[in-house]
Amino acid sequence: MIENAARITKQAKAFYCLECGKCTANCPVSRFNHDYSPRMMLSRLLTGEMDELVADEKLYTCLACGMCRVRCPSDVRYGELMLLTRIEAHRLGHEPNLSHGGILQEIMRIHAADKLHQDRGDWLGGDVQTAAEGELLYFGGCLPYFDAVFEDIGVEAGRIGRSAVRLLNAVGITPAVLPNERCCGHDLLWAGDHKNFIELMNHNIEAITAAGAKRVVTSCAECYRTLALDYPRFGGKIGFEVLHISQLLGERLADLEGQLGAAGGKVTFQDPCRLGRHMGVYEPPRQLLGAIPGLEVLEMRHNRQASICCGTSAWINCDMYSKQIQIGRLREAEQAGAGTVVTACPKCYIHFTCATSEKRGEPQVDVKIQDLCVLLAESLGAK
Amino acid sequence: MAKRKSKKDFEPRIVLFACNWCSYAGADTAGISRIQYSPHFRVIRTMCSGRVHPSFVIKAFRLGADGVLITGCHFGDCHYIFGNHKAVEKFETTKKLVKLLGLEEGRIGLEWISAAEGVRFGKVMDEFVERVRKLGPSPLTDGKRP
Numbered sequence A: 001m002i003e004n005a006a007r008i009t010k011q012a013k014a015f016y017c018l019e020c021g022k023c024t025a026n027c028p029v030s031r032f033n034h035d036y037s038p039r040m041m042l043s044r045l046l047t048g049e050m051d052e053l054v055a056d057e058k059l060y061t062c063l064a065c066g067m068c069r070v071r072c073p074s075d076v077r078y079g080e081l082m083l084l085t086r087i088e089a090h091r092l093g094h095e096p097n098l099s100h101g102g103i104l105q106e107i108m109r110i111h112a113a114d115k116l117h118q119d120r121g122d123w124l125g126g127d128v129q130t131a132a133e134g135e136l137l138y139f140g141g142c143l144p145y146f147d148a149v150f151e152d153i154g155v156e157a158g159r160i161g162r163s164a165v166r167l168l169n170a171v172g173i174t175p176a177v178l179p180n181e182r183c184c185g186h187d188l189l190w191a192g193d194h195k196n197f198i199e200l201m202n203h204n205i206e207a208i209t210a211a212g213a214k215r216v217v218t219s220c221a222e223c224y225r226t227l228a229l230d231y232p233r234f235g236g237k238i239g240f241e242v243l244h245i246s247q248l249l250g251e252r253l254a255d256l257e258g259q260l261g262a263a264g265g266k267v268t269f270q271d272p273c274r275l276g277r278h279m280g281v282y283e284p285p286r287q288l289l290g291a292i293p294g295l296e297v298l299e300m301r302h303n304r305q306a307s308i309c310c311g312t313s314a315w316i317n318c319d320m321y322s323k324q325i326q327i328g329r330l331r332e333a334e335q336a337g338a339g340t341v342v343t344a345c346p347k348c349y350i351h352f353t354c355a356t357s358e359k360r361g362e363p364q365v366d367v368k369i370q371d372l373c374v375l376l377a378e379s380l381g382a383k
Numbered sequence B: 001m002a003k004r005k006s007k008k009d010f011e012p013r014i015v016l017f018a019c020n021w022c023s024y025a026g027a028d029t030a031g032i033s034r035i036q037y038s039p040h041f042r043v044i045r046t047m048c049s050g051r052v053h054p055s056f057v058i059k060a061f062r063l064g065a066d067g068v069l070i071t072g073c074h075f076g077d078c079h080y081i082f083g084n085h086k087a088v089e090k091f092e093t094t095k096k097l098v099k100l101l102g103l104e105e106g107r108i109g110l111e112w113i114s115a116a117e118g119v120r121f122g123k124v125m126d127e128f129v130e131r132v133r134k135l136g137p138s139p140l141t142d143g144k145r146p
Helices: A002-011 A023-027 A038-046 A050-055 A067-073 A077-091 A098-110 A143-150 A158-170 A184-188 A196-212 A220-235 A246-253 A253-257 A283-290 A320-335 A346-356 A371-383 B023-032 B054-062 B085-098 B119-135
Strands: A136-139 A216-219 A242-243 A268-269 A296-298 A340-343 A366-369 B013-021 B041-046 B066-074 B108-112
Touching: A002 A038, A002 A077, A002 A246, A002 A366, A023 A038, A023 A077, A023 A340, A038 A050, A038 A077, A050 A077, A050 A246, A067 A077, A077 A184, A077 A196, A077 A340, A098 A143, A098 A196, A098 A220, A136 A158, A136 A184, A136 B013, A136 B066, A143 B085, A158 A246, A158 A253, A158 A346, A158 A366, A184 A220, A196 A220, A196 A366, A216 A220, A216 A246, A220 A340, A220 A346, A220 B023, A242 A246, A246 A283, A246 A371, A253 B041, A268 A320, A283 A371, A320 A346, A320 B054, A340 A371, A346 B023, A366 A371, B013 B023, B013 B119, B023 B041, B023 B066, B023 B119, B054 B085, B066 B085, B085 B108, B108 B119
Parallel strands: A136 A216, A216 A242, A268 A296, A268 A340, A340 A366, B013 B041, B013 B066, B066 B108
Antiparallel strands: none
């Protein structure tokens, strides 16, 4: 146990901690949940309380949004620390309390089975061009599953996939789509389930390589981070480049620009943590929004690197504090004068949709939530 | 269990979720009345059929079940008044997920059995086991325990 604590401390650079408390001061969770303090968690690890730490439910409170790392003067990798400690906790048999009865993790674990032959049906719809093999592959992830699980709050996640492929078609790309593509494993990894993550990684790398892909495009910020960063880190040999769809469309903006029809309204962009702080992609989505004629793009008070997380991550830690973070963030959008919050991650879209859902009682904020791909594809249809 | 060689001698493994107030007692009645029925299922007692979350069903399939049957009180008889209506809602989600995962819809079932219906309990079990037997082993396990 002590060796593991030492290894985690070293990998997360936790020894550099100055105990200044900037992490706690900036943590979106600590703002509402006064029992949670990243600085305390870290000092518990350093003072040899690893045994208690792995059994503590607070271990799963962290959103891994990366805000503390951005503000940390010594560049302590707090998110990394949580990830490694969770893997250690899972190895020792500790399980977090999962939101939604653990259904999403169960789906992901069943995805790791060798003999899985999914029947995704025609989830992309008939009006888009896809191929079985190709240089460029579109990785949709769990989108059809989100539709089934979150139907009651009016989530239309499949539309994100359909819109993404339509946009790719519009810039002259026929993407390859895997019929039996599995979850990228992000949520299992952040819940500490290292074993099934490795299974998913191997299956996905094999399938993507077999399709002959040189570039993989995702419409999900979390898939993007996992494929690009975590696969190579956990021993996956990826012979392909990974891009978020906003980056690819940003490259092809000249092709896309002429096709976008006018749209009215005021929007603001919510930077997904995995896309922004984790991967450093801030400007491409804003360029795309700016390319839609007639659309006014406003900025919230906290934007880009200072952007606030959507309040939940990896389907683990949804509680009243998550809802407070979400409502607080949406109020910021309202104050900026935006009628629609645009995001580039299906998870942010689902979490904010839940926060504004009528199922939760009278909505406290009056903003719409939309995915970047859906908004762009709608504007494509307007012309 | 003896080693199986072909699909013909396939003996399905079925997980049965039975509600505490009706179906579990129904199974008891079937036992007390010495009714003969297929022994292929493992019973899990839940307080209500509405408690059976889709994740339980998916987990059962992941751990090697060939079929999952959820049973509860008849409409209007629910101990918690609307519990079985919730079960129907959850079952709709379960059906969609099971289909997406490439499993046949016949592998899951939702039935209402009251505490007095011992005979019906036996009949439902026999029918469900027969239905799953026709479908063969779960594609996820191919007859082997994972």
